[in-house]
Amino acid sequence: MSTSSLPHIPHYVPAPATKEDLEYADLAIIDLSKASTPEGKAALAIEARDAMRDKGFFYVINHGWTQEQNDRIFDIADVPFSQVPEDEKKQYDGKMLETSSFQGYKLRQYWEIENGVQDQLEHYNINRDITKKQHPEAVRPLLPEIQAFAKHNHFDVLFPILRLLAIGLELPEDTFVNHHGFEAVGETYVRFMKYYPRSEEEEQKTNQVWLKGHTDFGSITILWSQPVSSLQILSKDGKWRFIKHIDNALVINAGDALEFLSGGYYKATIHRVIQPPKDQRGHTRVGAFYFVMPDDDVKLIPLEKESPVLQRVGVERRCKDEDAPTTEQWRKGRTKAYGKSNLKKVDGGKVEEEYINGVLVKHYS
Numbered sequence: 001m002s003t004s005s006l007p008h009i010p011h012y013v014p015a016p017a018t019k020e021d022l023e024y025a026d027l028a029i030i031d032l033s034k035a036s037t038p039e040g041k042a043a044l045a046i047e048a049r050d051a052m053r054d055k056g057f058f059y060v061i062n063h064g065w066t067q068e069q070n071d072r073i074f075d076i077a078d079v080p081f082s083q084v085p086e087d088e089k090k091q092y093d094g095k096m097l098e099t100s101s102f103q104g105y106k107l108r109q110y111w112e113i114e115n116g117v118q119d120q121l122e123h124y125n126i127n128r129d130i131t132k133k134q135h136p137e138a139v140r141p142l143l144p145e146i147q148a149f150a151k152h153n154h155f156d157v158l159f160p161i162l163r164l165l166a167i168g169l170e171l172p173e174d175t176f177v178n179h180h181g182f183e184a185v186g187e188t189y190v191r192f193m194k195y196y197p198r199s200e201e202e203e204q205k206t207n208q209v210w211l212k213g214h215t216d217f218g219s220i221t222i223l224w225s226q227p228v229s230s231l232q233i234l235s236k237d238g239k240w241r242f243i244k245h246i247d248n249a250l251v252i253n254a255g256d257a258l259e260f261l262s263g264g265y266y267k268a269t270i271h272r273v274i275q276p277p278k279d280q281r282g283h284t285r286v287g288a289f290y291f292v293m294p295d296d297d298v299k300l301i302p303l304e305k306e307s308p309v310l311q312r313v314g315v316e317r318r319c320k321d322e323d324a325p326t327t328e329q330w331r332k333g334r335t336k337a338y339g340k341s342n343l344k345k346v347d348g349g350k351v352e353e354e355y356i357n358g359v360l361v362k363h364y365s
């Protein structure tokens, strides 16, 4: 598709990259184009495995989309927020407490962050089957492009990564791919997200935290890198470090479901979003993501028998196998509770806990 023949939408201009000297996480860069030869793939599988085990996050480059396509997706990502009237947004509210599912808007001020302060961010979530739900008028002409975006994420990014991570466990390389059917029943979806600047009072009461430290629920999250430096990961030494923006790169992390399936070999790394550095304040922050879940019927039990690696290193279980949730149970429990449940403060208030399907889940401020 050449951009000139596409529906006209406003161009979203993000804040320029920060000039501040931030402490960044030192993440591996996985060049996905190398996976096209057997030797390249074998070498890349080791890099991806080590990166996932060491930091829990890595970049992907050469994933097959151009900078022009990337710019276009960020213009599209802003449409559900800037081009849809507020009353129309309410008609497409995802109502997560009732549905236990992220489809449609998560409107502003739906979650509690801290000390009575609510979030100032909006999502618009679109199932990879874009026909599952009706969409706001301004989004409808963009659906073919959103569908192409979902497919690119699924087949050209997710599947190659899942193969590398399966090889890392010495599993048949399609093991995880077979758990993530594009046509299967499940909730893998595109998320567009917009954060709005907050008042000084909100910043103070939350200690600058815009989105609390959490793990993602699914198997893999694909985050399309954007320039506002707000995303941090919790490193093994207990320090929060920023994720650096790389043009047209993807930031990949594992979520709970992959941690369950891999018996803790690939851990779901805790991350959060905070107020950006001074030279980026006062701007909005638009994001584009692909949140990946295994198929709904996958029982989240470690692949211990199947993986020689897990037999050698052993597995960590967050619950007994007979009590393990299916993806559907896990994602529904997590979605419903997120930002809404009563959390129990521990560790002097820094960490909050809850149980979802009998499994301990932690949140960090």
Ligand SMILES: O=C(O)CCC(=O)C(=O)O
Pocket (backbone or CB within 6 Å): 193, 211, 216, 223, 231, 271, 272, 273, 287
């Ligand atoms: O906005 C970001 O950079 C990260 C958002 C995030 O972690 C999430 O939506 O789960």
Ligand SMILES: [Fe+2]
Pocket (backbone or CB within 6 Å): 214, 215, 216, 271
């Ligand atoms: Fe997240």
